[in-house]
Amino acid sequence: MTFPLLSRALAGTLFLSASVLAVQAQEAAPxxxxxxxxxxxxxxxxxxxxxxxxxxxxxxxxxxxxxxxxxxxxxxxxxxxxxxxxxxxxxxxxxxxxxxxxxxxxxxxxxxxxxxxxxxxxxxxxxxxxGVETITDEELRARYDEEVAATEPVEEVHARHILVPTREEAEALITELDGGAEFEALASEHSSDPGSGQRGGDLGFFGPGQMVPAFEAAAYALEPGSYTPEPVESQFGWHIIEVLEKRMAEPPAFEQVREQVRQLLMREKYIELVEAARENLTVEYLDPEMETQIRAMEAAIAGADAEGAGEAAADEAAQEEAPVPAGEPAPAD
Incomplete structure (x- = not known):
């Protein structure tokens, strides 16, 4: 689970050069x-x-x-x-x-x-x-609670699969499953996915966006205890998918994401300190082309912040299905 506000805070660090960020990480962070x-x-x-x-x-x-x-x-x-x-x-x-x-x-x-x-x-x-030394445990915990409250819970699926090179092979295996064959045994024997094949095809739990679109759509459409009646094609081959369980994802424990929250607060405090320092300073760019690029970058960051706030408000108001995932490649195993 990723905290939604992290990306918006990170956008502000575009004001920093890569070298300053590297020094900040090495010298300011413990x-x-x-x-x-x-x-x-x-x-x-x-x-x-x-x-x-x-x-x-x-x-x-x-x-x-x-x-x-x-x-x-x-x-x-x-x-x-x-x-x-x-x-x-x-x-x-x-x-x-x-x-x-x-x-x-x-x-x-x-x-x-x-x-x-x-x-x-x-x-x-x-x-x-x-900045760094002002962050307290109470502030970290409060920000964690805020992020958890702002994060919509998502449904996770526990599935296993059999991956084979051709549709014909997949159809033959589905016929065996229809005849009472054990899914785990067929996966161990036939799956070309070496990682999950050694575990009887078990992929563990995954959430939206963690599998390729066709695989994800088929898995989420199944009820626990059922498998795909037709093979599912992806760039990796042909899949037979069985869903074992569905659940709502739990937020990560505070200690698991403590450093992530701390980095979020550090970035925000850095931006606040820079903005406060520049309030009473006149910054003049003598290179017009460079000034144009900097102003465009600042406008893009401000636009990203506004868009993120608008999306958050829309998500809160709408009672619809989760958006279509980005379609990242399936895990290696």
């Missing part, structure tokens, strides 16, 4: 649990842990570098990451000192890059303090 460092007593940021010539590297330097570099060492065991990070920082400091001796800090392009990196660091620090 590390994933599988790569988090083991708990330890806070280190003194001023403690010196290495010297490169006369230059000192402190615990604070290491912590600052971790935001940019830790992703490179995710595959290392936790006890080796700190060592690898320090080794990388020594290499960086060594070449940095050589660059300063060569006067590269005065190069025009390098100056611009340093200025950009400073802006980016301040941008991320501001967003982390005023």
């Amino acid at each position: 590390p994933a649990p599988e790569v988090a460092e083991p708990a330890a007593a806070p280190a003194d940021p001023a403690a010196v842990i290495a010297r490169v010539g006369s230059s000192e590297i402190t615990e604070g330097d290491l912590a600052a570098a971790a935001a940019d570099l830790s992703a490179q060492f995710q595959q290392l065991p936790p006890e080796q990451r700190r060592v690898a990070l320090l080794a990388a920082l020594v290499d960086i400091r060594s070449l940095s000192l050589q660059a300063e001796e060569a006067g590269l800090q005065d190069d025009a392009l390098t100056e611009r890059r340093i200025a950009f990196l400073r802006d980016r660091a301040l941008h991320n620090a501001y967003f982390e303090r005023n």
Whole structure:
């Protein structure tokens, strides 16, 4: 189940460049649990842990570098990451000192890059303090409840199938089923779908849009305990479908989608912070063509937001069948 408001909030991030989003994900978001460092007593940021010539590297330097570099060492065991990070920082400091001796800090392009990196660091620090760190458990839970309430429950189907290359083969198998043959046994013996065939053709539960249209339409039309009287054709071959059960899908548990909800709130807070920051600033684009493109992008985002709101209102007012699914390819198994 996907939360409907997520796509509308995500549209707003088109204001950001891909590089800013990448930095935001790496520096503002907390590390994933599988790569988090083991708990330890806070280190003194001023403690010196290495010297490169006369230059000192402190615990604070290491912590600052971790935001940019830790992703490179995710595959290392936790006890080796700190060592690898320090080794990388020594290499960086060594070449940095050589660059300063060569006067590269005065190069025009390098100056611009340093200025950009400073802006980016301040941008991320501001967003982390005023956006990321403000998200509370209560806010996450409230947003989860809001999304669940706004999500229309959908019917799921538990089905199995037999997939064969030709209609003639499918018709012959239906004849066997009509004569009392076991569906699971025929699927295990004849199905060309290796994944589900090993499970007696069992596909588990699926919802609207998860199967190709012809397969989905046939499955939803069946009553539990019945199979298709005629073969169903798709780009994968010819199917015989048996429906075992139907149910209304349950919303995902809060802990399952906690990070998804958190990302949604982070994006929204980011947009709010940027809009507030730009309220009292005049932004002037000196390239008319680029300004036209930016205005068009902003208008498209605003239109998408309005369309999404209109669709939500229409869905709430209408008491009709669910819309025709997009027809995504059937699962590999």
